[in-house]
Amino acid sequence: MQRIAVLGSTGSIGQNSLEVIKNFPEEFRVIGLSANSNIDILYRQIKSHRPGLVCVKEPQAALKLKSRLDLKNIKLFMGQEGLDEMVQDKHIDKIVLAISGSGALSPLLKAIDSCKDIALANKEALVMAGPIIMDRAAKKKIKIIPVDSEQSAIWQCLNGQDKNKLNNIYLTASGGPLRRSRKRELKNVSVSRVLNHPRWKMGKKISVDSATLMNKGLEVLETMHLFNVPPEKIKIIIHPEAIIHSMVEFVDGVILAQLSDTDMRIPIQYALSYPARLSSRARSIDFYKLKGLNFQKPDFKKFPCFGLAYMAAYEGGTLPTVLNATNEVSVDEFLKGRLNFASIPKIINRVLDKHHKKNNPDLEEILKADDWARKEAHKIIENLN
Numbered sequence: 185m186q187r188i189a190v191l192g193s194t195g196s197i198g199q200n201s202l203e204v205i206k207n208f209p210e211e212f213r214v215i216g217l218s219a220n221s222n223i224d225i226l227y228r229q230i231k232s233h234r235p236g237l238v239c240v241k242e243p244q245a246a247l248k249l250k251s252r253l254d255l256k257n258i259k260l261f262m263g264q265e266g267l268d269e270m271v272q273d274k275h276i277d278k279i280v281l282a283i284s285g286s287g288a289l290s291p292l293l294k295a296i297d298s299c300k301d302i303a304l305a306n307k308e309a310l311v312m313a314g315p316i317i318m319d320r321a322a323k324k325k326i327k328i329i330p331v332d333s334e335q336s337a338i339w340q341c342l343n344g345q346d347k348n349k350l351n352n353i354y355l356t357a358s359g360g361p362l363r364r365s366r367k368r369e370l371k372n373v374s375v376s377r378v379l380n381h382p383r384w385k386m387g388k389k390i391s392v393d394s395a396t397l398m399n400k401g402l403e404v405l406e407t408m409h410l411f412n413v414p415p416e417k418i419k420i421i422i423h424p425e426a427i428i429h430s431m432v433e434f435v436d437g438v439i440l441a442q443l444s445d446t447d448m449r450i451p452i453q454y455a456l457s458y459p460a461r462l463s464s465r466a467r468s469i470d471f472y473k474l475k476g477l478n479f480q481k482p483d484f485k486k487f488p489c490f491g492l493a494y495m496a497a498y499e500g501g502t503l504p505t506v507l508n509a510t511n512e513v514s515v516d517e518f519l520k521g522r523l524n525f526a527s528i529p530k531i532i533n534r535v536l537d538k539h540h541k542k543n544n545p546d547l548e549e550i551l552k553a554d555d556w557a558r559k560e561a562h563k564i565i566e567n568l569n
């Protein structure tokens with residue numbers, strides 16, 4: 185029986201994780217849950233899963249939840265410090281890290297330091313501080329098992345293979361909701377259009393990233409760190425059916441691919457059960473009904489975030505941190521209606537241009553670059569309005 189804490193349990197990945205866990209009462213038990221502020225969903229999850237550890241990041245929301253709960257069998261944590269403390273609890277075996285954005289970095293590092301295995305959905309922390317995370321994980325000998333469908337596919341294709349014989353990784357992308365839009369239409373794209381992804385149901389931030397294609401750019405950096413592969417070996421392919429979740433090519437010309445339905449519960453389940461495989465109720469692919477599998481080159485002109493992410497990947501140092509921070513600010517401003525869609529890559533580009541890169545940054549330098557980039561992005565956006 186694995187005792188699991190789900191961080192970001194009220195979000196899309198968090199809720200899917202709880203569903204998977206509920207299907208296997210003999211294998212998994214929820215012992216920790218966390219949310220930022222959505223205490224209504226969290227309250228229902230507590231009633232259903234009865235965890236001993238609960239954290240709410242927003243102090244006001246935490247106090248509200250406290251007044252609704254019988255705390256006899258629950259230890260309630262609050263704030264960033266609370267989250268960092270909760271992940272170190274000795275009863276936790278594995279942590280599903282499904283917090284969105286850079287807020288995942290601190291609990292991730294604390295979880296690694298206290299030797300917890302991680303099922304990692306969050307990609308922003310790896311983009312910000314990949315070398316530090318992977319280095320600490322190696323020193324502590326803990327496993328970081330990817331939940332992201334593309335990374336899970338690569339992980340499965342590389343399993344048991346000689347990584348020195350890897351030629352290329354083909355990272356597939358559905359192309360997002362604006363794949364067929366013309367470049368000039370992008371300026372006036374509405375928030376609701378962007379949130380309407382053709383293949384996946386996801387949280388708002390990653391939905392915007394999927395529309396700008398920054399999500400795929402962040403995944404290039406995520407892949408680099410998770411599998412220790414240089415950016416020149418990572419190729420993006422647009423694959424609208426989203427049936428192939430990624431592929432790896434070896435030096436002998438053999439390509440291995442992982443295929444499955446577009447259902448995040450599949451990679452979540454594998455990250456929880458790894459190395460075992462458990463039977464699931466997921467739909468299998470009906471190849472007789474498939475009309476075809478299509479592949480296209482990514483359009484770097486229409487979606488400049490590809491180029492910005494590759495640039496940050498090649499340059500390294502604090503540039504990926506700045507890319508991520510500026511993207512988070514720009515996406516948030518777009519969701520609040522204060523920035524148009526086409527300006528997102530422009531803001532990122534301007535802040536990257538202004539940044540004086542620091543090579544091999546330590547954690548303090550990363551956090552400083554993150555803070556600087558957020559302030560710069562806000563300044564530029566305020567001057568636009």
Ligand SMILES: NC(=O)c1ccc[n+]([C@@H]2O[C@H](COP(=O)([O-])OP(=O)(O)OC[C@H]3O[C@@H](n4cnc5c(N)ncnc54)[C@H](OP(=O)(O)O)[C@@H]3O)[C@@H](O)[C@H]2O)c1
Nearest residue numbers: 192194195196197220221222283284287305306307386387
């Ligand atoms: N959704 C997908 O299909 C998918 C696929 C692959 C990878 N991912 C990655 O998985 C992560 C989660 O994505 P999602 O779509 O599940 O996001 P989401 O639906 O927006 O959920 C985010 C979760 O994190 C919590 N949270 C947000 N900011 C926080 C902070 N600063 N501190 C503590 N908790 C915080 C939220 O709490 P509240 O509900 O209280 O706000 C919520 O529980 C992202 O990094 C994303 O890139 C997602």
